[in-house]
Amino acid sequence: MGISRKKPREPEADPFYDMLFNMLIAFVFCFVIALLAFNPKFAKTGDIPAHAExxxxxxxxxxxxxxxxxxxxxxxxxxxxxxxxxxxxxxxxxxxxxxxxDVIIVNGKEVVxxxxxxxxxxxxxxxxxxxxxxxxxxxxxxxxxxxxxxxxxxxxxxxxxxxxxxxxxxxxxxxxxxxxxxxxxxxxxxxxxxxxxxxxxxxx
Structure with missing residues (x-):
């Protein structure tokens, strides 16, 4: 009879790191939305403002x-x-x-x-x-x-x-x-x- 060996249990994910990761994703999303809202021209053309003094x-x-x-x-x-x-x-x-x-549509929802x-x-x-x-x-x-x-x-x-x-x-x-x-x-x-x-x- 072979010896049954259980596969080592994988460590559970730390909920704190999950929360940080989700916050990072939310921050990046909000930044992109804000960039598009503040400067629609940038969103359409990708234009980068010229050097300013x-x-x-x-x-x-x-x-x-x-x-x-x-x-x-x-x-x-x-x-x-x-x-x-x-x-x-x-x-x-x-x-x-x-x-x-000042209102744009993102994923079917209005963002002001x-x-x-x-x-x-x-x-x-x-x-x-x-x-x-x-x-x-x-x-x-x-x-x-x-x-x-x-x-x-x-x-x-x-x-x-x-x-x-x-x-x-x-x-x-x-x-x-x-x-x-x-x-x-x-x-x-x-x-x-x-x-x-x-x-x-x-x-x-």
């Missing part, structure tokens, strides 16, 4: 339905805005319309991107003054909106050169968030918040 970001409260726009003027008087996304060395990388187009954010990049050095304005383009609830604006110098390391807020009371309001002067090598020579109109002059 300065990044201007304008945000307003999550899930706010109203449409705010970023306007940036360079030293040559060129203005970048949603109808002119390229001007000189500036580019409007993201135009956000509030809650419009709550973030309201616009991004302008400056991709080189042009000496002179830049003006950053916020325009209350359209209102869905007729309520005031507060916008936050930051300007980050990217190279040689990330440095916030400005952060502030502007209050817009009603549709049509325009506020200057910041004006900053650059030297020929991108050095920041001065910052102020003196008002300057861009919208009315540009749309004439």
């Amino acid at each position: 300065f990044i201007i970001t304008m945000t307003w409260p999550d899930l706010n339905p109203n449409d705010l726009d970023t306007w940036v003027e360079n030293p040559a008087g060129q203005v970048v805005w949603f109808r002119n996304r390229d001007a000189g060395l500036m580019h409007l990388d993201r135009d956000d319309r509030g809650m419009v187009n 991107n709550p973030l309201n954010q616009e991004v302008v990049t400056i991709r080189g050095f042009e000496a002179g003054e830049y003006t950053v304005n916020v325009h209350y383009y359209d209102s869905k609830d007729r309520q005031p909106v507060q916008a936050s604006v930051s300007v980050v110098k990217v190279n040689p390391r990330a440095e916030v050169i400005f952060y502030g807020t502007v209050d817009l009371e009603r549709k049509g309001d325009e506020r200057t968030a910041v004006r900053f002067n650059l030297g020929p090598n991108g050095e920041v020579l001065g910052i102020n918040t003196l008002p300057k109109t861009l919208v009315e002059r540009t749309e004439k």
Whole structure:
């Protein structure tokens, strides 16, 4: 009679490691969904944003339905805005319309991107003054909106050169968030918040 040998029992999987693995999968999934939601153009074309020297970001409260726009003027008087996304060395990388187009379908379910954010990049050095304005383009609830604006110098390391807020009371309001002067090598020579109109002059 042969001797029956039982196959050694395989060790049970550690539930802690299973949980970590599942969390990792969920994180990667959420990251991909967020990337597609924040930048549909990237999802369609695979385009990678070009090198930037300065990044201007304008945000307003999550899930706010109203449409705010970023306007940036360079030293040559060129203005970048949603109808002119390229001007000189500036580019409007993201135009956000509030809650419009913020819902995408994933696996048959609606996924809402709550973030309201616009991004302008400056991709080189042009000496002179830049003006950053916020325009209350359209209102869905007729309520005031507060916008936050930051300007980050990217190279040689990330440095916030400005952060502030502007209050817009009603549709049509325009506020200057910041004006900053650059030297020929991108050095920041001065910052102020003196008002300057861009919208009315540009749309004439």
